[in-house]
Amino acid sequence: MKDIYLDCNATTSVLPAAVAAASAAMAHGYGNPSSTHGTGLQAKAMMDGVRLLARRLLGSGEGRLMFNSGATEGIQTAVLSALCALRERRDAGQRIGSLLLYGATEHKAVPESLAHWNRLLGLNLTLRALPVDTDGRHDLAVLAELIGDAAMLCTMAANNETGVISDLSAIARLLEERGAHAYWMVDCVQALGKLQLNLAATRIDYAPFSGHKLYAPKGIGMLYVRDGAPFTPLMMGGGQETGWRSGTENMAGIAALGAVLAALDDGRTFRSPAELAQWRARLAASLEAALPGIVFNVPFALSLPTTLNFSVPGVSSKELLDLFDAAGVRVSSGSACSAAKALPSYVLEAMQVPAWRASSAIRLSFGPLTDEATILAACARIERCGEALRASCLLPSALAPLAPLSAMRDGVTALGVDGRTTWLLTDAASASCVIIDPQAALVPRLAAFVRCQGYAVRAIGHTAPAPDQGAARLALREALDALDIEQLDAFDAQGRLAFGAGLRRIDCGDTQVYLLGNSFAFTGALDAHVVAALLSPDLVTPDTVLCGSRDDGGICATVRAALAPQVTPALQLEAGGLAAWLRAHPDAIVVDVREAYEQAACTGLGFDGATVQRVPLSRLAGEVAGWLREPQRALVFFCRSGNRSARAAACLRRLGHGAAWQLNGGMAMAASAPRPLSMAA
Template identity: 60%
Template sequence: MTPEIYLDGNATSPVMPAAIAAAVRAMEDCYGNPSSSHTTGLQARALLDGARQRALRLLGVEQGSLMFNSGATEGIQTAVLSALCALRERRDAGQAIGSLLVYGATEHKAVPEALAHWNRLLGLNLALSKLPVDSDGRHDLPALRAVLPQTAMLCTMAANNETGVLSDIAGIEGLLEETGCGAYWMVDCVQALGKFRLRLARSRIDYAPFSGHKLYAPKGIGMLYVRQGAPFTPLIVGGGQESAQRSGTENMAGVAALDAVLAALEQGGVFRPHDVLCTFRERLAASLRRALPGVVFNAPFEHALPTTLNFSVPGLSSKELMDVFDAAGVRVSAGSACSAAKAAPSYVLQAMGVPDWRAASAIRMSFGPLADEACITRACERIERCGAALRASGLIAQGGSLPAQDGVLQLGSGGACSWLVHDAASRSCVVIDPQPEFSERILAHVRGLGYRAAAVLGTAPGAGLATLSRALTLAPGADAFGWRAGRADADAAGNGEQLALGGQLLRRVLIDGQAVYLLGHAVNGALPASAARHAFIGALAPQRLAGLVGADTLLCAASDAQQPFCSSLQAQAPADGLPPADLHLDPAALQDLLRRHPDAMLVDVRESHEHLVGEPLALSGGQVVSVPLGQLAGQIPAWMAAPVPLVFFCRSGNRSTRAAQCLRRLGYAQAYDLAGGMALGMVPTAALPLAA
C-alpha cells in the first residue's frame, strides 16, 4: 500500500515518536498520582512540575499561571467563564463594565458559542458583537477602535485555523492601550504553538488557550495561560489539583507527551525553521497551479502561517477535490475539521468577502513543522497525479480529450438532477433537465468528449434551456421543452415524437403539460413501451407512468432526494424504512461471499478520477469494475439481465450504501455494500508519521 501523505495538520497531527515514548514511560514507570506524598507520587509530581516550567519558559511567562487541561475548548470555556463572572461581580458592585462581548468574525466556533452560553447562564445579557476582518482576513482595526469603549471582553486569535492568517496582535494591543480599554482579552493560540515565538508575559493578553494535538502531542491534553492579576473562576472544582484552578487527577501520560514536544521545541534542531517551511509551501503551491488550472489562494502568503494553504478551483467543488486527493492518499480538509460534515460555505472566507463559489468550494492543505523534503516531494507528485486524473475524467478537460462514452449519466445526487444520454457510435448526446448549477460542467463534458449535442430537453416547459442550447450551438426553433418541430410519428397531442440517437430512440410523450422521454433500442423503427429501458420523468409521480412503461423500466427523475438514482413501477422500499439486515458486509463477510461466489462483481462507485488515482483492491476472487455513481442508472439494465452478486464500495461507505439500496428496491436481491467503505472496510494505507 502507498503511504498516506497527511496534509491536514491544522485539524490534528500525528503523535511524534518521542511523545509516544514519553507517554508510555509515564504509564509504565511514573504512574503515581502527583498529589500523593510517597515516592511514586513525588516522581509524578516532579514530571508535572518540570513540564510546567518548560512550558512557562517557552511561552515567555515570567509571571502569571499555566494550568494543564484537556485542550483548547476547555481553555476557552474557562477563560470566558472567568472573565464573565468577574464582569458580573463588577456590575453588581455598581461599576461600569461595557455592553459588548466582541469576537473576531473568523474565530473558531468554540469562541462565540462559549460567549453566548455563559452570557446567558450568568444572566449578563450583554450583546455579542462580531468584529469584521478585511479581505486579507485580518481584524479591522478602525472598527475595533470604534467599539472598544463599549467592550467588556475581547476575543481574537493568533492564527486562523482555516486560512493560517496571522492576526495583528501588536496592533490590537496598541489600540487597547491607546483607548485605555479595560476589557478582558483572550487570544486563541492553538495554531500558534511551535510556529512562531510567543512572549506572553510582555503582552496585554489575559488568557491564552493551547491544544497539544495540533503539535504532535495526543488529543486530550492542553494548557491555559492566565495573566497575573486577571480574574479566574475554575470550570471544574473538586480535589484542588492544578493549584485549585482545574480539579481532577492530572492526565500524566498526556502531560509527559506534551512535555516531550515542548522539549523538542526548546532544544531546537527537530522542527523545520521558518524559511524551510515557506519553501515547502511554495513548492505545494506551484504543484497546485500546474495541476489545477485557475486555482485561487484565499489568503495572502505574506500574512499567513507558512504551513497553511487555503485554495479554491473554478468549476470544482470541495467534495470533488477532497475525494480525488483522498483516493490518491493525500489527506486534506474543506475548511475547519469541526464543521467539515456540514455542507455550508466557509464562514471564515465569507467574512473575508471572497466570492461565494470560493467560500463554498475551498480546500485547506496544512502541514506541521516536522514535515520533511521527502514528504513534500511525494505530496507534489500526487497533487499533479490528481490533476491528470481530473483532466482524464473531464472535470478540467481542455476539449476533445475524453474517451468516448455510451449510456446514461446523472449529474447531481441527493437533490436536483441533470441527465445526459450518450451514443458513442454517432458521437452525439442529449441533455435532459439541465440544472443551472451544472451548466458549466455539462459544457465542459460535451466539449471534452467532442460530441454533437442533438438536443437540450426539459420535462417542464420554459425550464431555461435556451442559454445552454446556444452554448452547445443548437439551431433555434425548438418548442418550450427544447424539442425540435417536425419529428415523425406524432399524434395530434405531440405524443410519439421520436429522436434517433445512434441505434437508440428517444420518444417524447406529453402528460398533463409535462414531458416524459422514453429511451430504448428501436423495434421496427419505433419504440414501444416494452422496449423502453429508461424513462426521464421530471417531477411526475411514478404511478402516472402506469401503462406507458414496463414494470422494470428505470424511472429517472429530476430530483433524487426521495428515490436515489432511479426507480421503477415495481420498486419497493423496506416496509419499516430500514435497510435489509444483510446489506452491509464487513471484510470477513466479503471474503466469505467471494469464496462462495467467485463470479461476484465488486463495483467501485467513486468518480472516475478517484478510481484513476486510487490503488486496486487486493482481494482473492471477484472482478473489480469502476461504475461511478452518476453512471449507475445506465448500468443497471445490464446487471438486471445477467444477475451476479454485486458488492458496491467507495471511500466512506455513504455512496455505496445508496447504490446497494437502490438495487435492492429494484428487486436485485444480491446487492451489498462494503461497510465503512475503503476507509474502514479495507486494510488502511501505511502512514508516514511525520508527514503532518
C-alpha cells in the same frame, strides 16, 4: 499506497518521543502527583518539569499556566473567568461596557462559549462579530469604534482554516491608545510551534493551547492566564493544579506534551519557518500546474507557512476531497469541527470572497515535522489528480486534449445538486448528447463536458415546467457556440428524435417523459400515475429504468419496482470479514461506485480473487438492467466512506436484486482491515 496526511490543522500524528513518554508515564511514572510518597513525588516532579519548560517556551512570566483537556476547555475557562469578573464589577456599580466582541473568523467554540456563559450568568451583554478585511485580518477601524464599549475581546493568533496570522501588535496598540479595559483572550492553538510567543510581554489576558495540534495526543492542553487577570475555576473538586483546575491530572498526556515541548526547544526536530515556506511554495506550484484556474484564498505573506486554502472554478470541495482521498492525500474542506455540515466556509464568507470560493474551498495543512520526501510525494499525487480531472472533462478552465475516461462512453449520467437531478445522455457513435432537466449550477460542468468531448447537443428537455423559467437552458445555449448545438430539439411530429436507440418525447398531462428506446424513461417523478400513462400505449417494458428529476436518494427505479416496490433487509459487509466472504462467494462482483476521476487517481486497486467493475454512482442507472438479469449473483458496492455504496446497494435491493451488499465504511475502513484488498501507488 501509503497515505499522505495534509490535514495537520485538524490534528496531527503523535511524535514518537511523545508516544514513548506517555507509555513510560503509564508503565512506570503512574503515580498521582497529589500523593506525598515517593511514586507520587516522582510524578509531580515530571509534571513540574513540563510546566517549567512550557513557561519558558511561552514566556509566561508570573502568569498562571495550567494543564487541561485542550483548547475548548481553555476557552470556556477564560470566558467564564472574564464574565464572572465583569458581573462582579457591574454589581459593584462599575461600568463594564455592553459588548462581547469576537473575531468573525474565530473558531465556533468562542462565540458559543460567550453566548453560553453570558446567558447563564445573566449578564445579557451583546455579542458582536468583529469583521475582517478581504485578507482575513481584523478590521482595526471597526475595532477602534467599538473597543470603548467592549467588555471582552476574543481574537486568535492564527486562523485554523486559512492560516491568516492576526496583527496582535496592532490590536494591542489600539487597546492601549484607547485606554480600553476589555479582557482580551487570544486563541493560540495554531500558533504553538509556528509563531514566536512571549505572552507575559503582551496585553493578552488569556491564551488557550491544544496539544494535538502539535504532535501531542488528544485530551491534553494548557491555559495561560496573565498575572493579575481575573480567574474563576471551571472545575472544582480536589484542588489539583493549585486549585486552578480540579481533577487528577492526565499524566500520560502531560508527559507526551513535555516530549513535544522538548523537541520544540531543541531546535532540530521541527522544520524552520524558512523550510516550511519552501514546502508550501512547492505544493502551491504543483497545485497550480494540476488545477488551472486555482485561486488561493489568502496571501501567503500574511499566513502560516504550513497552510494553503484554495478553490478551483467548476469543481466542488466534495469532488476535490473525494479525488484527493482516492489518491491517498488527506485534506479537508475547512474546520474539522464543522466538516460534516455541507455549508460554505463562514471564515471565507466573513472575508467576503465570492460565494463559489466559499462553498468549494479546500484546506491543505502540514506540520513542522513534515519532511521533504513527503512534500515531493504529495506534489506527484496532486499532479496526477489534475490529470484525472482533465481526463474527466472536469476542468472547464483548461481542457486538455486527453483521451476521455472509459466511464464517459455511451449511456446516461446523473448529475445532482440541491435535491434535483440533471440527466446527460451520450451517444459516442454520433458524437452527440441530450440534456434533460438542466440546472443553472451545472451549466459550467455541462458546457465543459460538451466542449471537451466535442459533442453536439441534440436536445435540451424538461420533464416539467422549468423552476427557473428556462434560465439554465438559456445559460447553457449561451455557453455553447453554434458548432455545439446542431438541430437543437429537432423532434418530429410524433415526438421522435434520431439519437442513439431513438429518443421520444411524450406528453403525460403536466409532465413530459423522454424515452430512450424502451430501456430508459426520464420522468419528473417516479410515481404510479406516470408509470400508468406509459404502460397504456405499451411504450415501456417491466424492466425499463425510470430516471426521475428529483433526487430522493433512490437514484432510479424500474417499471416493475415502481408498480410493486421491494422491501428487503439491509446487507452490509464489514471490512474485517471481507476477505473471507469473497473466498466464500467466488462469483461475486465487486463494484467501485466512486466517480471516474477518483478511480483514475487510485491505481493498483484489486480485491483478492474477485471481479471488479468500475461503475460511478452517477452512471448506476445505466447498469442496473444487466445486474437484475442475475438477481442472486452477489454484488458488493464500495466507495470512499460507504455513503454512496449504501445508496447503490439500497437501489438494487429496491429493484428486486436479492444479493446486493455494501462495504460498510468504504475504503476508509478497508484500508485498516486485514488485507481484503491490495493497493499500489
